[in-house]
Amino acid sequence: MxxxxxxxxxxxxxxxxxxxxxxxxxxxxxxxxxxxxxxxxxxxxxxxxxxxxxxxxxxxSTPGQRQAVLLKLADAIEARGTEIVEAQHRNTGQVKQMIADEEVGAGA
Structure with missing residues (x-):
């Protein structure tokens, strides 16, 4: 689909x-x-x-409030890391482990 x-x-x-x-x-x-x-x-x-x-x-917002929001975003990226890797792999054809290590992991 x-x-x-x-x-x-x-x-x-x-x-x-x-x-x-x-x-x-x-x-x-x-x-x-x-x-x-x-x-x-x-x-x-x-x-x-x-x-x-x-x-x-x-x-x-204060630096502490911004930090809390960004940490929450990092947690969400990590929680959906496999899904993000799969989507990026379909989009670019990159090696999944490279996406996981260098893009999703580094981004989080």
């Missing part, structure tokens, strides 16, 4: 207003693994507005 991706704006997945999409192709076997939306200007504007609104809160 080919997954249809959506934009992630303001903490939730949202459908795009644009009508086009791009195929995400597994370079190992040529299989289409997903469809990525081509965002319209309205989609980009919505993402920019959400980011600007989020920044007003983020810029007032």
């Amino acid at each position: 080919v997954q249809t991706l959506q934009n992630f704006i303001n903490g939730e997945f949202v459908p795009v207003t644009g009508t086009g999409s791009l195929d995400i192709v597994n370079p190992v076997n040529g299989e289409i693994v997903a469809k990525a939306p081509i965002s319209s200007q309205a989609d980009v504007d919505a993402a920019m507005d959400a980011a600007a609104a989020a920044f007003t809160t983020w810029k007032r």
Whole structure:
């Protein structure tokens, strides 16, 4: 089954207003693994507005609060590491162990 991706704006997945999409192709076997939306200007504007609104809160947070959020993100990356490795492998064809060590592990 080919997954249809959506934009992630303001903490939730949202459908795009644009009508086009791009195929995400597994370079190992040529299989289409997903469809990525081509965002319209309205989609980009919505993402920019959400980011600007989020920044007003983020810029007032303390270093300790920011650290807690980033550590929570690292925990979430580690918890879903296998899923992330699989997705990146399908997307790029890279060796899974390299993705796990150099991208997911280092990113967390």
